[in-house]
Structure formats: structure tokens, C-alpha cells
Amino acid sequence: MAAALQRLDGTREDGVLEVVEEIISQLLGCEEYALFAVEEDGRRLLPVAAMGLSLERFQALMVPQGIVGQVARHGVAYLLGRTSSIGASPHELGMTACIPLVARRQVHGVLALFRMLPQKRGLNDEDLELLDLLSERGVPALAVRPRNVIIPSTPVASAPLAGELVGVRTVYLEPGGLVAAARPTEVTTILGSCVAVCLWDEQLRMGGVNHFLLPSVLEGQQPSGRHGESAIPMLLKELERLGSQRQHLRAKVFGGAHMAGPPPPGAKPGLGQRNAEVARRLLEGLGIPILAEDLGGSAGRKLRFRTDDGTALIKMLGKG
Template sequence: MAAALQRLKDSREEGMLELIEEIISQLLGCEEYALFAVEEDGQRLVPVAAMGLSLERFHALLVPQGIVGQVARHGVQYIVGRTSSIGAGPHEVGMTACIPLISRRQVMGVLVLFRMLPQKRGINEEDLELMDLLSERGVAALVPRPKGVVVPRAPVLPPPFVADPGGVRTVYLEPGGLVAAARPTEVTTILGSCVAVCLWDEQLHVGGVNHFLLPSALVGQQPGGRHGDAAIPMLLRELERMGSQRKNLRAKLFGGAHMAGPPVPGAKPGLGQRNAELARQMLEELGIPILATDLGGGSGRKLRFRTDDGTALIKLLGAG
């Protein structure tokens, strides 16, 4: 939490959008959001980024009415259960928060948050502190103003593929998801304390990647893609269905950052370290060699992974 606050304070325009997306998904625990620039005194919204919203709801938000319109005009934050919802439109049902992005006392944009992760139990004081800082610093994500139309990404498994002009499909991988592809695909994801295991078959030139948040399920939870001890076997099974043999698979590991400030000497391993250790241990038990890692540290990462040749590129977030 402290590290995220400091990174928000230190970050400049470059990388701010990626940092905001990481904070929304990893720290605030939100699965559906939209970020808009505000123009013409709050009468027009320009989409900058979105995730998980239906196209119908997304397009309804483009017309600043209801709560979003009030926040865009007056710059007063909306928090469910803490702020009046009088005047909310039908498309705003389920809204968790609407945060004005303010510069020089003018509302330059709004960040709209909807559905939170199932284990998220309301908005706490740390969340409110993050939202206040997003309101103050998040305006940097709006510069330069966006061009074209932003279509909200949907957090589904597997994620939808989008063809680019070069013929390589691109996918944004949400936390708890996985992608396995038989044709050339570039997968992008944002990692904090989470870990991504990338597997590549050097014979068949197919591969995949997962993105898990916890080493294992908590008591009473159903194991799934959010848990490393389930997500790694799930990815392996998908590749084996494509004809891969375990002896031909190679692995790369990324993420596992310590997001709560510098580690305290003698303290128990943090979540990121536990995620990384779980991945290393399981791959060793499976007999899959690890060719490369970029783990730990105090910064989030943006990962780009090619399933056909195993190429992985990492960019540290908030690194200037």
C-alpha cells in the first residue's frame, strides 16, 4: 500500500495509465472500470481506458448524466454507501465509486469503478486514501488526450482475441486468467505481487501464460485460476491438449513484487515471494526447466509474452 502511494506521487505521465490499472485491479480489487477525459465543461466524455464493462453500459457512460455527470461537473467524489446515490441512472446500478481527476481546481477526467472482486468486503480507509491520491495524481494518465474509440476489455476466460495488421493476435490477460494459443499470440498483463508463469513448447511453437494472485486457495474457497497450485496445472493441461509433451516445455517466471514497501528484516515472506516460491517449486516438481525470471523487487511490471517463440518483454511500472 505504502509503495503504491509513493509510486503514484512520484510517477509522471509515462506509465501512469498502467500504474492506475494495476492499482484498480490489484489493490482496490475492481474488475470493471472506465476512465474518461472530461471536455466542454462536463458535457462530453472522451474514453481513455476500460475493462470488463458491457458495450451497452460503456456507451451509456459516454453521456455524462446521473452520478457521473454530477462528479464531472462538481468534482465531488462518489463512494457507494458513503455518498448519496440520488439521481443515479439505470446504467449506474452497481457503481462502487466515481472519482474526479482534478488539476488546478478543474475536473479533467473521471474514473468510474463498478464490480469488485468477490473477496472484497467494502471500501476501507486505505482504499479511500488511494482514491484521494488517484483524484490528485491520476490526471497525468489523460495526457495526451486519447484518439479514436476505446472498447472496454472483458475479463473472461479465455480472453477475446484481436487481430492486428501483422497477423499476430493480441490478448490482455486479466488477474486469475490464462491464455494458451496454437497460433502466434502476444499476451499482455500487469503484475504486482501476482506471478505469471509463461510456458512455451520449443518443438511445436505453441505456448501460454497464466496470472495468479495467491499461492493456494484460502479455507472455504474453491481452487481456480487465481491460485498458483491450481493455475499452473490448468495451463499445463491446456498445452497438453494441443499436443505438447512436458519434456519439450520451457518456462519463464515474472512478477512477485513486494508491494507493501521495503521488506522488514526477519519478517515472514510477503505474498509476492510466496507466489514466486510456489511457482518455482511446482515447475521443479513437474520437471520443466526455467529459462528466465524477473521476480521480486518493489515495482509492478508490464509483461508482453509471445506464445510462438517464447519471447518475453518486461517494463517496470512507475520507473520513470
């Protein structure tokens, strides 16, 4: 909580949205959400950011009705299991929370949260504190509009969006996912303690990237893209399916931050460090050289990776 508050208060206005998105995905553990700016006293919603929602559902949420409309007009948060869902619209099924972004007693935005990470068992007290923080300090995130909202589960438009590179697909990679592409693709993701392994085939000029949250499978869990020990072999398998040979692959590794601030001397390795270590260990075992890495620290990162030329760009979140 303290780290999130520090990040929000210490970030310039044009970087607040990235911090808000990181809090949603990394600290709250939400995989599907939509953020809207509110105008005309709650009668109009403008898109600001989204992740994981289908285009149909996202467009339905833009109509200020149901829970979203009530929050936009009255500024009273909805929390699953704690407040009434009377009046909810069909497309709001599965909503975990909907909070207003408020400044000077006026509602400026609405954040709707849907699917959470599987290990989440509802909203705990720390989650509620983070939601209160976003409600009270999140308004500057709305200042970046207009912007293109990338919804990962929708088909790519045949014509490029404004600002999109012609002939290059753009994808937002959510936690636990991976992208392997033979066609030119720019992949964007937000990393905290998570790690992204980027693999590039220098012969075929194609590549892919994953985004894992945990180094290994915990007891009672099934191996998935959320775990480094399975996410890295999964990415390799997808690239080999597209024709890559292991000896032609090169790696770049990013993330692994200690989000609670620098660890004290002698402390056990944190989650971010353990994620980084499993990436290095597995890549070494596979014989895939690491050409570049940016790991550790106490700040999140925004990664942009091009699958066709292996270019990786990192922006530290919370920096100017």
C-alpha cells in the same frame, strides 16, 4: 498508501497511467473499470483505459449521463453504500465507486469502478484513501491519449486496430485469469505481488500465461485461477487440450514484488515471495524448465508475452 503516493510522485508523466492501473487492479482489487478524460465541462468523455467491461457497457458509459455524468460535471465522488445512487443509468448497475480526477478545482477525468475481487467486503478506509489519492494525483494519467483501449471481454476485431500487429490478437489479462492460444496472441498484464507463469511449446509454437494473486487456497475458498497451486495446473491442462506435450513446454516467470518496499531483515516471506516460490516449486514438480524469470523487488511490472514465439518483455513500473 505511502508506497502508492511514492510511485505516483516518482513516475514520469508518460508512466503515470500504468501506475494508476496497477493501483486499481493490485491495491484496490478492482477487476472492471473505465477511465475517461472529461472535456467541455463534463459534456464529453474520451476513453483512456478500461478493463473487464463489455463493449456495449463501455460505450454506454462514454455518454455523460447517470452517475458518471454527475461526477464529470460536479466533481463529487460516488461511493457505494455511502452516497446516493439516485439518477443512476441501467448500465451503471453494480458500480462500486466513481471518482473525479481533479486539478486546480477542475474535473479533468472520471474513474468508474465496478466488480471487485471476491474477497473484498466493500470499500474500507485504506481503499478510500487510495481513491482520494487517485482523485488528487491521477490527472497526469490522462495525458497519454489518444490510445487504443483494450477491453478483454469483447470479440477481437477482424481488422487490426491502429498499432496492432497484423495477424496477432492482443489480449489484456486480468488478475485471476489465463490465456492459452494456438493462434499468435500478444498478452499484456500488470503485476505487483502477483505472479504470471508463461508457458511456451517450442514444437507447436504456441503458449499461454496465467496471472495469480495468492499462492494457495485459503480456508473457505474454492480453487481458482487466483491461486498459484491451481492456476498453474489449469494453464497446463488448457495447453494439453490444444495439443501440447509437457516435455515440449518451457516456462518464464515474472512478478512477485514486495509492494510495500524492501522487507526488513529477518521478516517472514511476503505475499510476492510466496507466490514466486509456489511457481518455482510446481514447475519443478511438473518437470517444466524455467528459461527466464524476473521476480521480487519492490516495483510493479508490465508484462507482454507472445504465445507464438515465447518472447516476454518486461517494463518496470515507475521507472523512466
